[in-house]
Ligand SMILES: CC(C)[C@H](C(=O)O)[C@@H](O)C(=O)O
């Protein structure tokens with residue numbers, strides 16, 4: 238029996254529902270693979286604000302650091318939208334990324350054949366799309382100093398943020414990019430804005446330098462505006478994309494939307510040691526919270542990513558991924574991915590058919 | 596007879612070819628509307644680097660300032676890609692924007708019914724799409740100080756750029772956004788990243804404040820990652836988008852690519868006084884330069900934008916736009932927009948059929 242300590246962060250909106258289904262799935266998987274999961278729940282986001290006034294209580298960070306992996310559901314909601322920024326749910330998310338040193342964010346955008354019609358793009362354009370965006374997550378303009386709203390000499394306000402990367406910050410994420418491409422189809426596209434930004438020029442220089450160590454990876458560079466275009470024009474040209482925090486935020490969302498089914502997409506955030514954090518790409522969907530309508534599959538697939546990237550249990554991860562495909566193959570759909578002739582199920586119902594398949 | 600002094604900046608790659616066709620069209624229009632265009636050519640981009648070592652010679656800025664409007668074709672090419680940044684073609688473009696104070700960049704993304712099949716998106720998703728992106732063009736991270744590559748205390752390099760906006764910079768572009776929306780369908784979407792960036796928080800506050808002056812405009816806000824998604828998910832929801840320099844760069848390109856025919860899209864860059872600059876959205880396409888294969892229509896439509904926004908000749912502008920539609924209706928296509936059953940023409944050929952229609 239292998240032991241894995243998992244921190245559960247249900248967060249807000251549909252978070253608790255989709256996480257509950259996922260824990261049920263993990264329990265079944267644990268029995269099958271003789272794994273002993275120890276779950277500890279902690280507060281983050283709006284739920285933490287309501288309970289403690291702080292979107293990321295120190296206690297939560299402590300519990301996470303004491304575990305082998307963190308499974309996060311979703312944070313945020315209208316209720317907390319007008320609080321000052323340091324008290325907002327998003328600040329808890331940025332805090333946990335920084336606090337756990339999660340500098341590498343892996344965001345797959347994969348078209349599942351069963352859901353191809355959900356895409357707004359033509360079938361022939363998206364068929365077979367399988368992109369992995371490797372986004373830097375603890376640097377760049379999200380964390381650069383100075384930042385704030387300052388008064389200028391003329392007495393007006395000036396808002397300031399700083400996009401900055403050091404060589405070592407670039408190197409460690411570039412390395413993840415190259416290694417990820419190696420395990421995939423061997424193509425890495427680095428995205429920057431080196432024709433305008435100095436920070437991007439340094440980025441491009443370092444990535445280019447590192448390419449020498451990975452002769453088996455084919456490296457290309459795109460400016461971020463062109464990358465956004467190319468994702469729409471011909472997404473199949475991409476295998477692995479590596480980019481900074483802000484560009485990764487934008488491009489991974491655009492790539493996710495190409496699939497048309499963002500309720501299916503997981504993500505992993507990894508540091509150099511300590512637990513990784515695994516969460517769906519979609520948000521907390523406050524409008525359908527508590528109605529048993531949410532699609533739990535992105536959360537379930539995030540648990541699969543956790544098993545694969547965080548707990549070194551690739552067989553268990555595979556088993557979950559196969560089960561998700563099987564359930565789709567059998568025609569079960571939540572509302573967000575429903576189409577004619579399929580069987581509509583709720584969040585819990587989707588959990589039940591998953592467990593039946595397992 | 597009204598007199599208009601126009602600076603022509605052919606630039607690089609296909610630039611000279613598409614501009615030549617456009618000048619022919621303008622000459623015909625001039626006769627029809629009794630306008631006297633005085634054309635002066637000047638150097639920019641790679642052509643200027645080759646001739647003077649400087650991508651934007653002082654002489655060029657002087658000629659532009661002395662004219663009523665500037666018609667730019669395209670800049671850049673492989674040849675100049677490895678020069679130091681201050682000697683690169685792009686630097687000439689940034690220089691002319693700053694030098695002429697062109698803070699407002701208007702980028703339409705319109706689906707033409709004749710070309711709808713060129714889109715990679717499904718017909719029902721893009722049919723009728725008509726978006727105007729209003730991008731701030733002389734501020735934000737493109738120009739913010741400090742910037743550069745600095746040495747840290749530990750001796751490694753750190754690349755730095757600054758995203759900054761003052762209240763007055765935000766106000767003047769927000770005003771263009773509201774006024775543009777007023778002349779269109781009355782909907783303005785402001786795009787920022789206010790959940791993370793201080794500069795975006797100030798942006799959102801100022802735009803929200805200004806909305807009080809435009810009760811007839813319906814204002815909404817989106818985070819940039821979500822905006823990139825929504826452009827793919829349902830582009831018809833957008834009328835006018837107003838955003839900063841970097842986000843505008845990315846989103847206007849993504850929006851342009853929704854149409855599938857970027858060879859058709861013009862743009863206008865305007866200041867508070869002095870000449871505006873009008874240019875196609877597409878680049879210099881060095882691979883087809885000189886082969887008479889380029890699509891001149893984005894350049895021709897840029898001349899129409901010049902007539903409308905820069906020279907206050909809306910009838911002449913309309914006439915050009917109608918002629919472009921008529922030529923497409925008759926089935927003439929350059930290679931980039933060619934499809935079955937249509938008549939393939941080259942760059943010059945497209946100019947000839949346009950002039951016949953006029
Ligand atoms: C909620 C927000 C702070 C966050 C980000 O910008 O990183 C989100 O968009 C994401 O991509 O995880």
Ligand SMILES: CC(C)[C@H](C(=O)O)[C@@H](O)C(=O)O
Pocket residue numbers: 432433462685688689844
């Ligand atoms: C060439 C480059 C400097 C420019 C920009 O980023 O503004 C281009 O992408 C554009 O959008 O006009």
